[in-house]
Amino acid sequence: MTAGPAAGPTPERAAPHPDGEPPTAPGDVTALFERARGGDRRALGRLLTYTERGGPLADAVAVAAWPLAGAAHVVGMTGAPGVGKSTLTDRLAQVAADDGWRVAILAVDPSSPLTGGAILGDRVRMGSAATPGGPFVRSMASRGQSGGLALAALSAVRLLDAAGHDLIIVETVGIGQVEVDIARTADTTIVAVSPGWGDAVQANKAGLLEMADIFVVNKADRAGATDARRDLEYMLDLGHRAGWRPPVALTVATTGEGADELFKHVQDHRQHLRTSSAEAERRARHVAEEVRRHLHRWVDQLVEQPTRQTEALFAEVAQGDLAPSAAAQRLAGEVGQVPERDAPGADDEPEV
Amino acid sequence: MSGPDGDAAGAETERRQPVRVVLAKLGLDGHDRGLKVVARMLRDAGLEVIYLGLRQTTESILLAVEQEDADVIGLSIHNGGHLTLAPRMVEAVRATGTDVPVVVGGIVPDVDLERLAEAGVFAVLGPGASAAEVARTVRAAAARRA
């Protein structure tokens, strides 16, 4: 017995939002932004959608957010699937909130490469997300575009920052380049493993061990946690970045054990960054990285949404009349121009 | 800051984007096997599922919907509570000034279908609904929100 779209009267159009139009009008970024800064979570939710989709609205959000961003401390939480990142993120958020921080969480999960769909299940382990005074939690699917995801995630972080959050935790699955890219723009990167070497080996392959500012051995209620800690410490004995030796915390995310200590490590690392002589250099690196990602997006767009002129250029290359390098050089002059949407099929995104 | 160029913004919103659906089970009962099956059906049809799982309340679902900017709410109700819980959810959504459609999944007697429709529930999917039907219904709901 399955009813399709239910027969009967269609629901009334919703009453207008008390403080104005519901945030559905495209382009009204400024008004939405003001509301988001005033604590309106729905407005912030909509702006994050714009950011995630990319394009002119995302750019407008980014331009509005940038001057007001910069105060937040950004924590990357990464590690293999199932090590307890979401549970731990929730605990960390609670400890920080109790200490007076305004916390936001961005939970990034992979999209299915086959269908483009995704199951974003991190909220299940984030009990505090379901309470009114809890952190702002946003789930984000990778949507199959690695560079694009890193940019979208970074832009979302800037927006959450501008909206007044002062601790932003970005959860990513530590399996690939994208995660490394995201971790690279965090202030503090936490790499979580569980007892046994499996996770650490995987993290090592992904290049994550070198990214870690803090290690966590979660599921410390299980056998082998102290061994895992010892192994990590041994690895650190062999070498680590100058000036900061990553601490190795033991946690039981399901009970909250060790979350206080973990937050203390985060604060210590933040303090370390602030007093480090290399801080100006680090900030400059971050800025360059951020600009580079936007630039990449323009370049990708030039190729992925070709105009008639670019297609003609590609045809010349295909016919052998023009070298690819020469075509690229010509196109470089066009990077950043809003493409004229004249190419047939440019708007025909595949059905989702 | 200047607003985005009108034309470009229009073109942007025209582009197809993945539908985002919040999937939750209302009430205190049971397990989430069925809900997980539905989640996979939707993912395999190309939708983004924000999975909340068991023991959700109207309030916890609303929080997720606003933070996630969801297009659709998918509610699983399995203990005969549909006549109270589903209309309450619709009411709560409307009270926020939005009209995110609510799709109900579960065993709903035929006699109650009309009452749910009158209460503003977009559609009811029974346990026998095919993957294609589930995906089509949720997409139709999302299209109506936009």
Ligand SMILES: Nc1nc2c(ncn2[C@@H]2O[C@H](COP(=O)(O)OP(=O)(O)O)[C@@H](O)[C@H]2O)c(=O)[nH]1
């Ligand atoms: N025994 C134990 N289980 C945990 C711990 N932390 C998380 N889990 C469980 O591990 C599973 C995966 O947790 P989740 O936070 O979703 O991991 P994620 O995939 O890394 O985000 C869940 O069933 C958690 O309840 C822990 O410290 N000890």
Ligand SMILES: [Mg+2]
């Ligand atoms: Mg997780």
